[in-house]
Amino acid sequence: MKKLIRTGRRGLLAAASLLALTALPFGVAAQAPIVIKFSHVVAEQTPKGQGALKFKELAEKKLPGKVQVQVFPSSQLFGDAKEMEALLLGDVQLIAPSLSKFDRYTKKIQLFDLPFLFDDIAAVDRFQGSPAGQELLKSMTNRGLLGLAYWHNGMKQLSTGKDQLTRPEHVKGLKFRIQASDVLEAQFRALDANPQKMAFAEVYQALQTGVVDGQENTWSNIYSQKFHEVQKTIAETNHGVIDYMVVTNAKWWNGLAPDIQKGLSEAMAEATAHANKMADDFNMRDKDLIAKAGKAKIQPLSKEDVAAWRKAMEPVWKKFEGAIGKDLIDAALKSNK
Numbered sequence: 001m002k003k004l005i006r007t008g009r010r011g012l013l014a015a016a017s018l019l020a021l022t023a024l025p026f027g028v029a030a031q032a033p034i035v036i037k038f039s040h041v042v043a044e045q046t047p048k049g050q051g052a053l054k055f056k057e058l059a060e061k062k063l064p065g066k067v068q069v070q071v072f073p074s075s076q077l078f079g080d081a082k083e084m085e086a087l088l089l090g091d092v093q094l095i096a097p098s099l100s101k102f103d104r105y106t107k108k109i110q111l112f113d114l115p116f117l118f119d120d121i122a123a124v125d126r127f128q129g130s131p132a133g134q135e136l137l138k139s140m141t142n143r144g145l146l147g148l149a150y151w152h153n154g155m156k157q158l159s160t161g162k163d164q165l166t167r168p169e170h171v172k173g174l175k176f177r178i179q180a181s182d183v184l185e186a187q188f189r190a191l192d193a194n195p196q197k198m199a200f201a202e203v204y205q206a207l208q209t210g211v212v213d214g215q216e217n218t219w220s221n222i223y224s225q226k227f228h229e230v231q232k233t234i235a236e237t238n239h240g241v242i243d244y245m246v247v248t249n250a251k252w253w254n255g256l257a258p259d260i261q262k263g264l265s266e267a268m269a270e271a272t273a274h275a276n277k278m279a280d281d282f283n284m285r286d287k288d289l290i291a292k293a294g295k296a297k298i299q300p301l302s303k304e305d306v307a308a309w310r311k312a313m314e315p316v317w318k319k320f321e322g323a324i325g326k327d328l329i330d331a332a333l334k335s336n337k
Helices: 002-022 047-062 083-089 107-113 121-129 131-137 182-190 200-209 219-224 250-254 258-293 303-324 326-333
Strands: 034-039 067-072 145-155 157-160 175-178 194-197 214-217 233-235 241-249 297-299
Touching (some): 034 047, 047 067, 047 258, 083 145, 083 241, 107 131, 107 182, 107 303, 121 131, 121 145, 121 241, 131 326, 145 250, 145 258, 157 219, 175 182, 175 200, 182 194, 219 258, 241 250, 303 326
Parallel strands (some): 034 067, 175 194, 233 297
Antiparallel strands (some): 157 214
């Protein structure tokens, strides 16, 4: 009798298993979606934050049931100092650091920190979409990193707590906060100013208390961080660019099936267009809001003023030309119209 019960149970289990299999399409086994963790250090309402959310939406729409994208904004998983290591260890699959963060992996990326290389954000776009710009995305695969896209923050403006900021001599001896970049350090040394490497989160207080006299940033960063409230003058220099690279672990990416790579690449391209348009819109809007706030004076520069700034910073190009490559600099210059 017990033997019959055991046999009956086995039959029921076999039937249940058969039923579960027949519920699936023929030849398809149940498979959990690939989890893609996208970690970044800014708030969700920023262009980068919105770009990450748009990528999640598009990737999951294009690859239903195949991928699940988890977005972690505002350093919820890893901060600036740890996110690259986390990517290389496989703890996250996507990050989007500032381009200045990559100079330890390839000196060619220092190109984007050269002062007055690009006339405007449209020129940056043209270069990034060119063969030379796209090749740069692949320039770190030997270090385990693969770039998937460039995302804009915008063109940089210069600000100080002083009244005048039209010529290079107006910054002589002043202390400026910079990102950790050898090129940016050389840029301010060329102006006879004193660069101070400092975390982004510390800048407002440093400006407010006089630890530093000035900084360089995009209109949207200046407004969102309220730097205009603790600076007297913002010169419309457009002297450099702050952009991000969306980067993944090369080994992980190369291990994905072709259809997954294709879907993710398409989602990234559409999310990039979305994030970049938003960055441009935010900069135009925030420049206007800074002007309306009336706390910092926006100082336009004449052609003669810009020429003086360019001349003062010429030594920076010469210093880094060997490491970056003259051919790459020439390719970037061709993007200006």
